Amino acid sequence: MANGDAGRYECFATNDNGTAVDKPVVLLEAWIHHFANAEPKIYQVELGDSFQMHCNPPNSSPKAKVFWILMGNQQGAFNPLSGMHLSQDDAGSLFFHYVNLSDAKNDTSYTCVAENEALRDYKFGNKFKLIVNENKRRTLAEARNIVPEMMYTGQSANIALLGSTHRIHCFYSGFPVPKPIWYFKDKTITDKNTEYKFDNYGRTLVFSVTQEKEGSYSCEIPDISKVYFTVRVEGAPFWTIAPPQNRNVTEGDTIEFNCSADGVPTPAVTFYKNGIPLPLHSNRHSIFSNLLSIHNASRGSNGTGDNAVYQCEAANTYGKIWSNFYLNFHTFAPEIVDWEDEVDAPESAPVELSCKFFAIPPANVIWNSTLLPRVNHSIRHDNHTGIVKLVIHSMTSDAFGEYQCTGWNRYGNSTAKMTLVRKGELSFSTRVFRVTWWIWLLLVLVVLVLLLVCCHILKSCRHRGDTYPVSQQERHRGRRPLIGKPVPILPPFPSNFNQMGSESPSLPSSAATGVDSKSNSSGVFSQTGHRQEQPQAHGYYNENGVYVDSNEIFDINSANLDSFLADFLLDRLLHRCGLHDVSTLDHATPTLQHTIRWM
Template identity: 25%
Template sequence: MVIATSNNSISFRGYQGVYRCYASNNGGTAVSNAINLKTESTPKWPKASVQQFKKEEGESLVLQCNPPTSIASSMIIWMTSTLANIKLSERVSQGLDGNLYFSNLLEDDSLEDYSCYAQLPGTRTIIQKEPISLKVTTSNSVRFRKPRLLHPRGQGSSRLALRGRPLNLECIAEGLPTPSVHWERLDGNLPAGRVSYQNFNKTLTVHDVAEEDDGEYRCVVLNRQGRVTHTYSVTVEAAPYWVRKPQNGRYLPGENVLLDCDMDAKPKAHIVWSVNGVLLNETDPDRRRTVTGSRMVLTAVKPEDTAVYQCEAENTHGKLLANFYMQVIELPAQIFTTSGKEYQFVEKQTVYMQCENFGAPTPKIAWSKEEMVSIYDTMFLYTCPLCHPTLHIET
């Protein structure tokens, strides 16, 4: 059921799909961006027995969270069953994947109820995984060892970053003593002012990604026993974005009009044009209208061409929509200068007489002079029936 409300919004009950809002008046029809409505029941972890781990001091361990898939993003929090937070440090990390990583274990890590909680802000719901039991025993031969990456695996991997969004790169390693993490860029400097570090330097975030951030980034993980590295090859792409957003415009009959959706995208976007919300290929053909990619040319426009035009660009990363109003108007000529205005001047001076006017199409200009008699001298009265805005007289 779909219910319209008094504040121009809609309440949906049980309907999934893509929706658009259309707003119309005598000037045309504007269209909203597509709204993709999805619904699902609250996700649940499958029933499972309590996991139990028994490890020796100094070993590494990864506790898996694996939250159920959901169309809504979730925030992962590790706590005990009594809702006490698990303390994180250089040695104990929560990865971006939600897993809990121990670079090396201590006896104090023993706990009967490591619990992964997934918070779904959209539905204001928190779901809990079955607790995990961990018992860490004392070892008589704790072995020091050089770092080894737990996440990601291997010496290198590829990442896709989107223009304008944050990029998160992560390196989590095990080793004894606890390794430290450092970051560098192999083909340039890290973006000044747009870089931050989280999770005890294990996560590098590049904020507001730009095209020049394309390149190779490396984490260096080391302790007294050695070092290990991982290189991320980052490729930057972009959802459609405006280079210059189209503006509304007023035009005169007979003018040629260029409507330009000046945008960019990577990969290249597919562009469709509409008029008053109707796709051009579904309207009657018009020889005066030419569309070439992101540009539409209308020749010799007429008042009936007044409408709201839409261009919508789409690639694999997103959509971009613009509504712009094109008004073709005819207005009668008008003179705004006060009638009978007098100018007094001394002989040999330069005189400027104003005649403010307006009309569409632009009025044609003409000045006329009417002779009149003064008790002082012969004077002339210049009138502007529809004229150049300024008359320049050298006396």
């Protein structure tokens, strides 16, 4: 913060609609001076006597908070000051209700501290030490016969401000220290009363200030004295309800803004327009107490009209409150928002026709019909909802027909037509309109059910583990089928497959799980796997997501597959190729050997 920065600041925001002004802010420079340099003073006091010392803090902005500590000879060596026989008030005084031998400190001094809370800076001074003499009495017990005397009674402030913390002190000398009894309007204040607290071991009454706390307090030392205090409560202004609100109105209206504020003393209210104070009276407005009235409001530009940003200020000795609010103009011709084209009504029963308009200013509404002179009816206005009803008290044959609801203001008008028909004789379009909505709802529900069924089927297929073949070309394109339990895909059969044989006895299922030593010697069913000529075949993804290419020939034992599927496929293939059993496999073509071996 540089020199000259301190002062009063205000913020203005302006556009074509007016000027808003923020609450003024006062910027002050924070500072604190030092205590005068001095050696600790020494005071001699008799054992059991009372003693008090006042602190004279240095000048500070804002005002410094004052309290006492014990400070040693070395820098930074200090301890808080405490003891049942010690008390401190708000002005910076330290009270010894009686002096004990332990109050004489050789290596420390009683030191006053001034704290600038804005700067978080501390200054130390007014140091002193005590020498305790035993000329009058040798022990504290001998001080029990001394009659207690008043040392200090007073309040933390002459005026208790609303919302602040107020303290009342009642200090008496003596051993043991007398504890006062507190009263408010002659009613005892006890520890169970949560609205009050006690400090300095019951010798200070502390409470948060409200208007209800104003009145007479007293502290009593039984058989000694009783002291009375009068607490006056005052406070800065506050809104009693709420600050004035923004308004959207129409030209020609009379508008009122209530700046309802209170405080003690009663705040003075000032109204502003675009940051400029308004006089109490003019041909366009009047101000009475905290009420601003604008008559025959009209629109203007550059502040010439009543459309503007207004301010309300309520101020007294302890502060001020401030609020911005605007006045704007809206104009809308009436627009019908709630009516029915046709209304079916039973004869001899009462019927209500309703219509509602949106309009600024509010629309004037009338009902018209050539039938009205022959119908027993009434008009009902609901000012809360804006609905105007035509009530026909008893339907007769003369009441069926067309009615008109018309709304108008200075900016236009609008008319809605309604037809009263006998119950059951609604027009086709009206019946369709009334029925269609639940048909659409039913269709939506049906579509949702179908979507759920389809999702369930797809999920079931995925969980069942179906897989699909992937060609070599699709594999390179990055396509990936559903991953599940793999089912091997046979490579293409040779073109002369039908000439390999016509009939052959079926192979037992046990033949698929092993071969004799003769067939093993041929190397067809070896367990190591041999790479042979690779036909163009499809592949699949196994359950671990790994692609298995049928071009890589592996010896797969049928026990590794579903036993029924493996036995069935092997038996049908051998039968189709004209082979009686696996022992005749050596006579098959290489392609056929490869196919069976792949299985």
